[in-house]
Amino acid sequence: MMLLETKDLSFRYQEEGEPALERVTLAIEDGSFTAVLGHNGSGKSTLAKHFNAILLPSGGTVYVGGIDTKEEDRLFDVRKTAGMVFQNPDNQIVATVVEEDVAFACENMGLPPEEIRRRVDESLAAVGMTEYARHAPHLLSGGQKQRVAIAGVLAMRPKAIVMDEPTAMLDPSGRAEVIEAVMRLNRETGMTVVLITHHMEEAALADRVVVMRQGKVALDGAPPQVFSQVEQLEALSLTAPQTVLLLRELNRAGARLSLEALSVEDCAEEILTYLGADSHGT
Amino acid sequence: MLKDITLGQYFPGTSPLHRMDPRAKLLILIFYIVAIFVCNGLIPYAICAAGLAAVIALSRISPKLILKSLKPVVFIVIFTGVLNVLYTPGQELWRWWIFKITLEGIYTALTMIVRILLLVASTSLLTYTTSPMALTDGLERLLGPLKKLHVPVHEFAMMMSIALRFIPTLIEETEKIMSAQKARGADFDSGNIFRRAKALVPVLVPLFVSAFRRADELACAMECRLYHGGVGRTRLHTLRYGRVDLWGGLLSVAVCAAAIALSRLL
Amino acid sequence: MEHDTTNVLTVEHLSHVYSPGTPFEKKAVDDVSFSARKGEFIGLIGHTGSGKSTLIQHFNGLLAPTSGRVLINGEDIFQSKEMTRAARFAVGLVFQYPEYQLFEETVYADVAFGPKNMGLDKEEIDRRVRENCRIVGLSESALDKSPFELSGGQKRRVALAGIFAMEPEVMVLDEPMAGLDPAGCADVFRFIQEYHEKHGTTILFVTHSMEYAAQMAQRIVVMQRGRILMDGTPEQVFSRAQELLEAGLDVPQVTRVFLELKRRGLPVDTGVYTMEQAAAQLRAMKGGAVC
Numbered sequence: 127m128m129l130l131e132t133k134d135l136s137f138r139y140q141e142e143g144e145p146a147l148e149r150v151t152l153a154i155e156d157g158s159f160t161a162v163l164g165h166n167g168s169g170k171s172t173l174a175k176h177f178n179a180i181l182l183p184s185g186g187t188v189y190v191g192g193i194d195t196k197e198e199d200r201l202f203d204v205r206k207t208a209g210m211v212f213q214n215p216d217n218q219i220v221a222t223v224v225e226e227d228v229a230f231a232c233e234n235m236g237l238p239p240e241e242i243r244r245r246v247d248e249s250l251a252a253v254g255m256t257e258y259a260r261h262a263p264h265l266l267s268g269g270q271k272q273r274v275a276i277a278g279v280l281a282m283r284p285k286a287i288v289m290d291e292p293t294a295m296l297d298p299s300g301r302a303e304v305i306e307a308v309m310r311l312n313r314e315t316g317m318t319v320v321l322i323t324h325h326m327e328e329a330a331l332a333d334r335v336v337v338m339r340q341g342k343v344a345l346d347g348a349p350p351q352v353f354s355q356v357e358q359l360e361a362l363s364l365t366a367p368q369t370v371l372l373l374r375e376l377n378r379a380g381a382r383l384s385l386e387a388l389s390v391e392d393c394a395e396e397i398l399t400y401l402g403a404d405s406h407g408t
Numbered sequence: 409m410l411k412d413i414t415l416g417q418y419f420p421g422t423s424p425l426h427r428m429d430p431r432a433k434l435l436i437l438i439f440y441i442v443a444i445f446v447c448n449g450l451i452p453y454a455i456c457a458a459g460l461a462a463v464i465a466l467s468r469i470s471p472k473l474i475l476k477s478l479k480p481v482v483f484i485v486i487f488t489g490v491l492n493v494l495y496t497p498g499q500e501l502w503r504w505w506i507f508k509i510t511l512e513g514i515y516t517a518l519t520m521i522v523r524i525l526l527l528v529a530s531t532s533l534l535t536y537t538t539s540p541m542a543l544t545d546g547l548e549r550l551l552g553p554l555k556k557l558h559v560p561v562h563e564f565a566m567m568m569s570i571a572l573r574f575i576p577t578l579i580e581e582t583e584k585i586m587s588a589q590k591a592r593g594a595d596f597d598s599g600n601i602f603r604r605a606k607a608l609v610p611v612l613v614p615l616f617v618s619a620f621r622r623a624d625e626l627a628c629a630m631e632c633r634l635y636h637g638g639v640g641r642t643r644l645h646t647l648r649y650g651r652v653d654l655w656g657g658l659l660s661v662a663v664c665a666a667a668i669a670l671s672r673l674l
Numbered sequence: 675m676e677h678d679t680t681n682v683l684t685v686e687h688l689s690h691v692y693s694p695g696t697p698f699e700k701k702a703v704d705d706v707s708f709s710a711r712k713g714e715f716i717g718l719i720g721h722t723g724s725g726k727s728t729l730i731q732h733f734n735g736l737l738a739p740t741s742g743r744v745l746i747n748g749e750d751i752f753q754s755k756e757m758t759r760a761a762r763f764a765v766g767l768v769f770q771y772p773e774y775q776l777f778e779e780t781v782y783a784d785v786a787f788g789p790k791n792m793g794l795d796k797e798e799i800d801r802r803v804r805e806n807c808r809i810v811g812l813s814e815s816a817l818d819k820s821p822f823e824l825s826g827g828q829k830r831r832v833a834l835a836g837i838f839a840m841e842p843e844v845m846v847l848d849e850p851m852a853g854l855d856p857a858g859c860a861d862v863f864r865f866i867q868e869y870h871e872k873h874g875t876t877i878l879f880v881t882h883s884m885e886y887a888a889q890m891a892q893r894i895v896v897m898q899r900g901r902i903l904m905d906g907t908p909e910q911v912f913s914r915a916q917e918l919l920e921a922g923l924d925v926p927q928v929t930r931v932f933l934e935l936k937r938r939g940l941p942v943d944t945g946v947y948t949m950e951q952a953a954a955q956l957r958a959m960k961g962g963a964v965c
Binding site: 178180202205206209210212214216217218219220221222223225226229230231232233234235236237238239242243246262263264278279282 | 540541569570572573576577580621622625626628629630631632633634635636640641642643644645646
């Protein structure tokens with residue numbers, strides 16, 4: 127099933143201005159983990175904001191869980207289906223206590239307190255923040271704040287989480303924390319994840335990578351396929367992960383290695399076969 | 409450092425006073441304030457003061473902190489005292505030029521001083537034992553009936569709680585911007601008051617710009633989490649009156665009533 | 675004590691304790707000694723909370739050490755008020771997300787803020803503003819615009835130009851690429867290098883990213899828990915890649931590939947940190963095996 131879908135989606139911030147999105151047609155499958163890459167101004171954040179009806183299309187249609195986002199009276203259903211996490215962790219935390227912040231969406235939904243309690247505990251556990259339930263958010267690290275923000279969205283029990291550069295303001299360990307939490311959600315609960323990012327290594331962990339340029343989809347496919355197209359990526363002034371570049375460097379010197387070995391382990395494996403063939407005599 | 413300022417001056421604890429419902433505490437405080445302004449005479453005030461002392465002891469808040477809370481009103485206390493002593497007509501005890509001291513003056517002055525001190529001490533005790541969030545919550549619910557008259561009670565409470573949430577963030581940001589401008593040679597510590605005020609422009613402009621950006625982003629994030637005002641909203645923590653509130657309330661009312669009754673009888 | 679005259683910036687046994695004597699007491703910097711030579715390009719690396727941000731605020735006297743000394747050209751910057759003020763201008767400090775400090779009505783005025791505070795004359799200010807705006811790729815027509823009209827990446831450039839225009843002897847940049855997209859990062863990277871080449875300024879570049887540090891710096895200083903953990907050339911530092919990982923730092927992917935190869939029993943040198951080094955080493959191994 128397609129959970130999020132755009133059909134010929136176009137968007138302009140100003141009526142006369144350049145289109146931020148131009149006839150984008152994209153379908154995101156239920157339970158998938160999709161990374162969206164691209165430079166600033168490529169339209170990737172604009173796309174993300176359409177999945178939550180923060181922006182409405184200038185042309186074309188966006189369906190979230192089958193609902194047309196233009197249907198005003200179903201706005202809350204759209205937002206309950208696809209929860210949104212933003213870049214700046216500070217500016218999306220409302221309450222002075224972590225658990226009260228996680229409860230915020232449930233409170234707005236008018237759920238009974240016992241149900242809110244259950245969902246808050248469940249959501250905090252899902253991102254590994256249970257022990258911080260009674261803490262003040264401003265004393266947490268960036269990665270922790272971002273996990274609280276994710277929990278706040280999870281409490282709505284959405285089918286998808288759309289994350290607009292959630293790691294851009296974090297340090298490497300904060301980034302790792304957030305990505306790990308997101309991957310676990312995707313693997314263990316089948317949560318559909320759309321991750322907008324600048325970091326190739328994060329995108330490499332997804333099932334699917336969509337590269338945007340000037341409001342259009344430039345590349346789309348599984349990470350090994352997308353990242354092995356080194357020349358195309360360079361033309362988009364993006365760099366492939368170092369693993370791919372290293373293997374390509376060896377290929378230039380006559381080796382015939384698969385550029386699809388993205389992870390550190392796969393790349394090492396590939397190098398071992400390259401060397402192993404004659405250095406170990408096996 | 410700016411960060412070290414304690415906000416709302418809340419001292420977390422587990423005393424019965426800390427555990428009380430903020431609404432109960434607010435109501436008792438209101439009743440107490442009425443009592444100290446209605447009372448008259450030495451014994452009723454002694455009862456009020458003793459009652460407060462007992463509650464302070466119960467809260468396990470150091471009496472030193474209570475005394476500290478009285479410091480800012482020392483000037484007002486002296487000022488009203490002196491005015492009352494000198495300008496209350498009545499039985500003259502002493503006179504010099506246009507000044508005269510009367511028996512009634514001394515009496516009114518003392519009453520006023522005691523009232524102010526009890527008022528400030530009891531209010532401080534409330535803020536010492538109740539977190540700002542709980543206070544906001546309590547106020548919102550106590551004033552709830554006003555919503556029917558279209559008073560935006562929920563909105564005010566939400567604004568209060570967001571302010572409480574962002575004060576530490578903005579303080580931190582102010583420090584950062586000040587350091588950054590100092591690194592560009594800005595000087596905040598010298599010159600007369602006008603120069604110093606002008607020197608703050610490089611801090612205030614970025615601070616406002618950032619506060620507006622934050623407000624914008626926060627509003628968007630709140631809407632994405634289905635915020636639509638106070639209608640139909642429930643809460644994770646519902647306030648519930650407990651036994652401690654019942655007994656606390658009854659005792660306080662009894663003490664205050666006794667003080668008022670005595671001042672009428674005597 | 676004798677000072678190497680080529681040391682522009684020296685820190686001796688510096689410690690900094692926040693909120694001493696309270697329950698919040700925290701030793702952020704713990705007995706750090708190090709010096710930077712004229713024209714050196716140093717990468718300062720550490721985890722959040724490693725004390726690097728606290729350390730760099732001592733270099734221009736924004737923070738005073740709890741103990742220890744900070745010397746610029748051999749002079750203690752805390753010996754007098756005048757010296758501390760002079761240190762502000764001798765050491766330029768670019769904070770994280772510097773675009774959030776912009777406040778003037780025009781780009782020109784904002785870049786001129788630092789030079790003006792230095793008390794320079796009009797012509798000199800004008801030269802510095804124009805020259806440094808050029809280095810960061812801001813066109814003449816941008817100078818009269820309001821900085822608030824610009825895009826995020828453009829604002830970052832204005833903020834950088836603001837410190838560049840002070841033409842300090844030592845320039846410290848705290849995460850100057852944070853939050854930018856790859857193209858923005860590459861731009862900032864280039865501006866800093868260009869400025870370094872033009873002025874021969876000593877540069878201290880604070881980052882979480884080993885990758886940037888490896889690309890730019892001649893020397894890398896690694897901080898952990900308020901102390902200096904490593905100090906040396908990129909080769910020396912990366913040869914201890916395993917320790918870097920344990921310190922919670924992000925080593926380049928190629929280095930991690932080599933660590934993995936070593937773990938699997940291949941006798942590789944894990945001190946590699948660029949693609950070229952890695953490929954060269956592997957080709958040599960392959961070639962060696964053939965011979």
